Amino acid sequence: MTTLHDQIQMLRAELTSFHLSRRERRQIERELNEALARCATERHDETAPA
Structure with a gap:
């Protein structure tokens, strides 16, 4: 399974x-x-106060 971070890295690589x-x-x-x-x-959801 591809994580969101992996997807971002792949898209950045494609742009090169x-x-x-x-x-x-x-x-x-x-x-x-x-x-x-x-x-x-x-990230905002993770750091939002409960």
Whole structure:
């Protein structure tokens, strides 16, 4: 099972590829931003006072 952290690392690695079309790059950037937002939300939920 891939963790959210692993997914973020894979998306960052994909962005280093020189063989991406503009469309592919935008899609990967969109997915990366969504994953980063989920990660921030999860961290916020973990640190929120009960």
